[in-house]
Every structure is written in C-alpha cells, then in structure tokens.
Amino acid sequence: MDPQWENSQPIYRQLRDRVVAMILEGVLKEGDPLPSVRSVAADLRLNPLTVLKGYQQLVDEALVEKRRGLGMYVSLGARKALMKDERQRFLEDEWPKIHATIQRLGLTPDELQRAAAAAPVTPWPTPQGTPSAAPGENDDSSN
Numbered sequence: 037m038d039p040q041w042e043n044s045q046p047i048y049r050q051l052r053d054r055v056v057a058m059i060l061e062g063v064l065k066e067g068d069p070l071p072s073v074r075s076v077a078a079d080l081r082l083n084p085l086t087v088l089k090g091y092q093q094l095v096d097e098a099l100v101e102k103r104r105g106l107g108m109y110v111s112l113g114a115r116k117a118l119m120k121d122e123r124q125r126f127l128e129d130e131w132p133k134i135h136a137t138i139q140r141l142g143l144t145p146d147e148l149q150r151a152a153a154a155a156p157v158t159p160w161p162t163p164q165g166t167p168s169a170a171p172g173e174n175d176d177s178s179n
Contacts, residue, residue, distance in 0.1 A: 039054075039080055047082065047086055047090075048086050048087075048089040048090040048093070049090065049093070050090075051076075051080075051082070051086070051087060051090035052090040052091075052093045052094055055070065055090070055091075055094060055100075056094075056099070056118060056122075059099065059110055059114055059115055059118055060115065060118055060119065060122065062115075064110050065110065065115075066110050066111065066112050066113070066114055066115060067109060067110060067112065068109065068110050069106075069107050069108065069109050070091065070094075070100060070107065070108045070109065070110070072107060073087045073088050073091065091108055094108075095108070098111055098114075098117075099111055099114040099117070099118065100114070
C-alpha cells in the first residue's frame, strides 16, 4: 500500500504524526518497539534518512527512547503526554474552525449527534508488518 503524502508539510513530519496517531490509538503501546527504520523505509518507499528524521523528532520530544543495539521504543508516559498536548492543540487550533463552520451552517446538536453516530470508524493506516488495531481497541485507559 502506498501512503498518500500531503504536499503541505515534509514527509518526515507526516511520518512522525502517523506514529503519534498509532500511540494515541493504542496500536503502539508504551514499551513497544517501533518498526525498524529500514523496514519502514522499504514498506513506504522512503529514504531511510527521512524515516530516521521523523523518528528523531519523536526522540527529541521524549515520546520514544533509543536503546543501543535494540532499536527505538515508545517511552513510558508517552500516550498520556500526547493526549494532553493533542487535546490542547485541538481545542486551540481545530475547534474554533469547526465551531465556526457549525455556526455558519446552522447545524443543531441533534444533527451533529446523528452524523457522529453514522460516521464510520476508520483506523489509521499502518506500514506493512505492523499490527493494527481499531482506535480504542486493546486500550489501557490507566495511561
């Protein structure tokens, strides 16, 4: 499967965002290894340096830790930190736009609830060879 990359931001950043989504959705749990740089590069047809740069951002953010000779692993507390940061980012950046659109279109709470109930749950695409789970599936709510 060839992923679709957006032109609006660098691929390494989009890759970082995909790993973040996998952590938030519970596909990657704290302590889990990340797929190797080589395997991700091969599966997604990317330069290994691009993958490494995306992974390095995760290390710099303390979401992933390097273990010499073993690879990279999701850090303890990564999901909790991400949830806090992503919720804040959503409320500050995304929600005002969404709310303005709701107001502009005159949508009612009932219409929004019906639309939410009918919306399909779409799992985040994962590289080949990486286990996938639906959002919330196998989720440890104690994190």
